[in-house]
Amino acid sequence: MKKTIQRGLFTGALVLLTAMTSKPAHAAVNYQALVDADVKKFQGYFLKEFPGVKLEDFGDGVYALDEDSRKQWKEMEEFPPYELDVEAGKALFNKPFANGKSLGSCFSNGGAVRGMYPYFDEKRKEVITLEMAINECRVANGEKPYAPKKGDIARVSAYIASISRGQKIDVKVKSKAAYDAYMKGKEMFYAKRGQLNMSCSGCHMEYSGRHLRAEIISPALGHTTHFPVFRSKWGEIGTLHRRYAGCNENIGAKPFPAQSKEYRDLEFFQTVMSNGLKFNGPASRK
C-alpha cells in the first residue's frame, strides 16, 4: 500500500515537472523577431559593403553608390520623365467608374497609401500588393482590371507613390502564414535559377556596386522603395513585377506572371528587408 502511494506520488511529481518545464504545443513563436534579425543582417551586409553610404540613401538605388551617376540622375529628376504619368495616374484615380465610384473610394488617406503595401492579409492568407489592390478595386466596381506590368496600372501606382513620398517602410510579419510567405520570398531571392544559374542575391548583393558592362549593379537594399519607375530602356513607366520578369528573363529563367504569388512573396520579402527606409517613388532609372 505504502509502495503504491509512493509510486503514485512519484508519477504525479514527474507529470507536474514535465508540464512545468516543457513548452506548450501552441507556444507562440515571435516571427517578427526572427524577421527583424534577418533585416539587421541584411542591412548590415550593405552598410559594411558600402561604408560611405547612409542607410536612408539606399532608397536611391545605384545612385547612392556612384557620384557621377548620381549627378546625372539628379539632373534628370529636375524634369522627371514620369511627370506626365503621375498626372495621368491622378486623372485615372479620380475618374468615376460606371457605377459612379472611383479608385479613390477604395483607398483611405486620399490615396496616400503606399506605406500600407505590401502587407500580409491574415484572412486571405496571402500578400496584397498595391497594384493588386488597385485592380481588385476596379473589379469590385464592375470595371476590367488593368494589364499588370505597364500602362495605366503603373500610372495609378505612380500617382499613389508620389503623394505618399516619405512614408516609412514598416512591413510586419506577425503570423506563421505571413512568415511562410516571407520565407518563400526569401527563397526566391537567394535561390539560383535559369540557364545562367543566377539568383537575385548573386547580382544585387554579392556583385552590387560592381560593373556589368557599362552599368553598375544596384544594391538589393532599397529596391522596392521607388517603384514604379520610368526606365530609359523601356522608354516608359513600369511596375516592380515587370522588372522582376525582366531579370528572370535575363538569367534564362521563365518569368512568373506579374502579381503571381511568387513575385508578391518576393516583393514582401524585399520590402521587409528595406524596413526603416522611406518610400520615394516614382523614380527614373536607366
Add this chain to the structure above:
Amino acid sequence: MKKVLSLLSLLLLTPSASLLLAEPTAAPAVSSPLIDQAEAARKEADALGYEWRDTGALIQSAKDALQKGQQAESDKLASQALFQARAATAQGQYMAKNWKMMIPKN
C-alpha cells in the same frame, strides 16, 4: 444546252465550294517520342517553379520542324529541350534543399 452547262458547272464547283465552306479542321497533333519526353520533363521543371526561359520555345520549334518533315532537326531541338528541362528540374530540386547555403556572409 444552257441547262446542261449550268448543271455541269454546278457539279464542278460543288466539291471546291464545299472545301472552301468547310469548317477549318484543327491541325493534326504533331509529336514524337522525344517531343513527348521533353514536354513531360518541362512540366516537371515548371511544377517546381524552375522552368528555363527557352525550353517551351524549343519544344515548339521541334514540333514545327516535324510538321515540315524535318525529323532529324526536330529530334535535335527536342533533345536540347529535354536536356534543359532535366537540368532545370535538377536545379530546382537542389535549390529547394540548399538555398539557405546561398545566403552571403560578410
